[in-house]
Amino acid sequence: MKYVDEYRDEAQARRYLDALRGMTTRPWYIMEICGGQTHTVVKAGIDRMIPEDVRLVHGPGCPVCVTPLELIDKALEIARRPEVIFTSFGDMIRVPGSGADLLSVKAEGADVRIVYSPLDAVKIAAANPTRQVVFFAVGFETTAPANAMSVVRARDLGLGNYSILSSHVLVPPAMEAILGAPDNLVQGFLAAGHVCAVMGYWEYVPIAEKYRIPVVVTGFEPLDLLQGITMTVAALEQGRYGVENQYSRAVTYEGNTRAQALIQQVFEVADRKWRGIGEIPMSGLDVREEFAAFDAERRFEVEAITAEESPECIAGEILRGLKKPHDCPAFGTRCTPDRPLGAPMVSAEGACAAYYQYGRTA
Amino acid sequence: MTGLAGFMGATCPIPLDRYPTVQLAHGGGGRFSAQLVRDMFLAAFGNPALDILHDGAILDVPGGRLAFSTDSFVVKPLFFPGGDIGSLAAHGTLNDIAMCGAKPFALSVGFILEEGLPMDDLWRIAQSLGAATRAAGVPVVTGDTKVVDHGSGDGIFINTSGIGVIPAGVEIAPTRARPGDIVIVSGEIAVHGIAIMSVREGLEFETALESDSADLSGLVGRVLAAAGTDVHVLRDPTRGGVASALNEIAKSAGVGVLIQERAIPLGDEVRGACEILGFDPLYVANEGKFIAIVAPEAAGEVLRVLRADPLGQRAAVIGEVVTEHPGRVFLRSNVGGMRVVDMLSGEQLPRIC
Numbered sequence: 001m002k003y004v005d006e007y008r009d010e011a012q013a014r015r016y017l018d019a020l021r022g023m024t025t026r027p028w029y030i031m032e033i034c035g036g037q038t039h040t041v042v043k044a045g046i047d048r049m050i051p052e053d054v055r056l057v058h059g060p061g062c063p064v065c066v067t068p069l070e071l072i073d074k075a076l077e078i079a080r081r082p083e084v085i086f087t088s089f090g091d092m093i094r095v096p097g098s099g100a101d102l103l104s105v106k107a108e109g110a111d112v113r114i115v116y117s118p119l120d121a122v123k124i125a126a127a128n129p130t131r132q133v134v135f136f137a138v139g140f141e142t143t144a145p146a147n148a149m150s151v152v153r154a155r156d157l158g159l160g161n162y163s164i165l166s167s168h169v170l171v172p173p174a175m176e177a178i179l180g181a182p183d184n185l186v187q188g189f190l191a192a193g194h195v196c197a198v199m200g201y202w203e204y205v206p207i208a209e210k211y212r213i214p215v216v217v218t219g220f221e222p223l224d225l226l227q228g229i230t231m232t233v234a235a236l237e238q239g240r241y242g243v244e245n246q247y248s249r250a251v252t253y254e255g256n257t258r259a260q261a262l263i264q265q266v267f268e269v270a271d272r273k274w275r276g277i278g279e280i281p282m283s284g285l286d287v288r289e290e291f292a293a294f295d296a297e298r299r300f301e302v303e304a305i306t307a308e309e310s311p312e313c314i315a316g317e318i319l320r321g322l323k324k325p326h327d328c329p330a331f332g333t334r335c336t337p338d339r340p341l342g343a344p345m346v347s348a349e350g351a352c353a354a355y356y357q358y359g360r361t362a
Numbered sequence: 363m364t365g366l367a368g369f370m371g372a373t374c375p376i377p378l379d380r381y382p383t384v385q386l387a388h389g390g391g392g393r394f395s396a397q398l399v400r401d402m403f404l405a406a407f408g409n410p411a412l413d414i415l416h417d418g419a420i421l422d423v424p425g426g427r428l429a430f431s432t433d434s435f436v437v438k439p440l441f442f443p444g445g446d447i448g449s450l451a452a453h454g455t456l457n458d459i460a461m462c463g464a465k466p467f468a469l470s471v472g473f474i475l476e477e478g479l480p481m482d483d484l485w486r487i488a489q490s491l492g493a494a495t496r497a498a499g500v501p502v503v504t505g506d507t508k509v510v511d512h513g514s515g516d517g518i519f520i521n522t523s524g525i526g527v528i529p530a531g532v533e534i535a536p537t538r539a540r541p542g543d544i545v546i547v548s549g550e551i552a553v554h555g556i557a558i559m560s561v562r563e564g565l566e567f568e569t570a571l572e573s574d575s576a577d578l579s580g581l582v583g584r585v586l587a588a589a590g591t592d593v594h595v596l597r598d599p600t601r602g603g604v605a606s607a608l609n610e611i612a613k614s615a616g617v618g619v620l621i622q623e624r625a626i627p628l629g630d631e632v633r634g635a636c637e638i639l640g641f642d643p644l645y646v647a648n649e650g651k652f653i654a655i656v657a658p659e660a661a662g663e664v665l666r667v668l669r670a671d672p673l674g675q676r677a678a679v680i681g682e683v684v685t686e687h688p689g690r691v692f693l694r695s696n697v698g699g700m701r702v703v704d705m706l707s708g709e710q711l712p713r714i715c
Binding site for chain 1: 383384385386387393394640690692695696697698699700701702704
């Protein structure tokens with residue numbers, strides 16, 4: 001695994017840390033957008049290696065975490081129907097809705113299956129023509145192309161028994177929502193490398209200009225993060241703004257244009273509710289009218305289901321970097337990965353769950 | 363809580379508001395399993411021999427000490443690269459007895475068969491179980507067979523139990539881990555779990571990986587012959603993996619454990635699969651590896667004995683027992699950071715992206 005080891009080298013890590021210590025003259029708030037990056041930061045202990053003045057804020061980029069409670073309730077409602085085979089990525093099936101989670105619905109007898117690709121769900125639909133196969137299509141721009149592909153494939157195969165329960169969200173509008181808030185602390189961003197591998201980084205150029213902040217497209221290995229942080233602090237210290245690309249081994253300016261076209265074909269940009277944050281205008285993807293037959297919300301008529309979040313959860317403040325997970329009085333006591341009160345505790349990529357799992361109690 | 367409350371005046375101690383029914387995670391070897399065992403089973407029938415929660419019980423009998431252990435096997439698929447449920451059922455209990463420091467002496471086998479299981483499959487499984495026990499030199503001396511309706515089982519479930527004799531001069535207990543002790547793992551970790559995963563429905567990926575399922579009792583016997591009472595703790599990190607096993611030991615002994623990420627032996631294929639699936643190999647099951655916690659002066663000799671054996675060629679020191687952070691396991695990462703390695707909460711699930 002030479003490819004991975006190169007990005008986990010302790011001597012190189014020390015060089016970045018020395019550079020950071022040398023250049024940092026005052027406190028800076030930097031947000032890593034993606035939950036995968038949060039996970040690496042805490043897992044590798046990076047948050048405790050960097051200078052105290054470089055303050056990492058853990059962003060909303062965890063698809064499991066920001067999926068609205070009511071969508072989980074809709075998933076449970078659909079999964080309970082006897083004719084349905086409900087398929088999902090593994091990490092969604094333990095996320096609690098208002099009353100239960102997909103695992104417990106499965107324990108009650110529902111046919112809930114973990115798949116590793118939405119195309120596997122299409123295969124299940126083709127093999128089970130008398131059943132309704134639903135795929136839980138959540139995620140950022142990273143998973144949208146494959147989910148769009150599954151819909152196109154199902155249409156091409158003439159499958160009348162495949163649909164997706166979709167809750168896609170987009171990164172740039174969330175960044176703008178964070179930067180535009182009056183109490184915003186964030187001064188620089190590590191953009192999510194995998195999202196940019198699909199979308200490129202052209203979308204971030206106007207945001208960096210408008211808010212005069214540095215945005216560094218960053219990968220997921222420990223050294224990627226250390227380098228991305230170093231590049232961001234260097235730009236902040238020098239008063240530069242704009243987009244830089246740390247993750248050039250995977251990301252280009254244009255991104256994957258075929259994948260982008262596929263997203264366009266099946267989805268359209270729409271207002272979207274984010275768990276823990278609320279509704280952000282034009283921040284999600286809805287299934288286009290042309291593909292309405294493949295939209296599980298419309299097929300199963302669950303659009304009216306709504307749900308209330310626990311009032312105790314401070315997810316909104318955590319996802320915007322105003323508070324750290326252990327600032328929450330419920331953290332680790334009334335709220336744990338076994339019994340999450342809210343979004344950031346539900347998935348390994350959520351900030352609270354990462355803090356909990358890797359022992360960040362204070 | 364109705365239905366469970368009030369029986370003989372007892373109340374179900376497991377909080378039922380979240381999970382009124384049993385979840386898969388209750389059998390996953392992590393925090394849910396530990397909670398179920400502690401709050402439900404120990405509360406109902408705990409006693410000094412059971413309360414230690416070792417891989418098997420150690421019982422004083424006239425003339426010596428016996429180890430007694432039981433394990434049930436519900437693996438899917440029944441046949442996997444490197445083994446099948448038959449060989450696994452033999453190795454699992456042999457290893458649990460070996461982890462008590464005992465030489466296995468006799469086994470029992472209970473089969474729960476589902477109506478409709480092909481006789482040919484059962485034949486292969488029986489042959490495999492027989493071959494594994496013969497290779498270990500441990501006879502199956504008693505058994506039982508039950509058949510359940512089609513749909514009430516998953517082809518075949520197997521329970522094996524076994525007893526072994528603990529030689530004089532062997533003193534294995536999770537409570538014996540003490541600061542300064544060295545933590546050794548007998549080879550590459552996470553192989554069994556990933557090999558099973560590689561052939562599971564919906565996730566066939568190209569790999570030459572085979573399960574590490576193996577009888578460890580011979581190798582453990584040689585380690586004990588070489589290092590005697592300097593071997594303080596033995597544990598085979600099956601469900602829940604190395605992380606859960608070390609957490610259990612740290613809690614039992616009231617000590618801390620510090621491991622080095624870069625010292626953990628890991629094959630390239632297992633690493634690759636874990637990267638793709640988002641799994642932490644520290645939580646993935648092993649069926650042919652064990653953790654030995656030994657006095658520092660014996661560590662070199664234990665490593666030498668392990669590495670001289672085909673089952674222990676990649677044995678390595680992965681950490682040490684410390685006085686700091688009692689009851690918890692810490693890891694020093696490849697880039698030099700520190701983090702807690704906690705018990706697994708629920709099953710590890712493949713991630714979205």
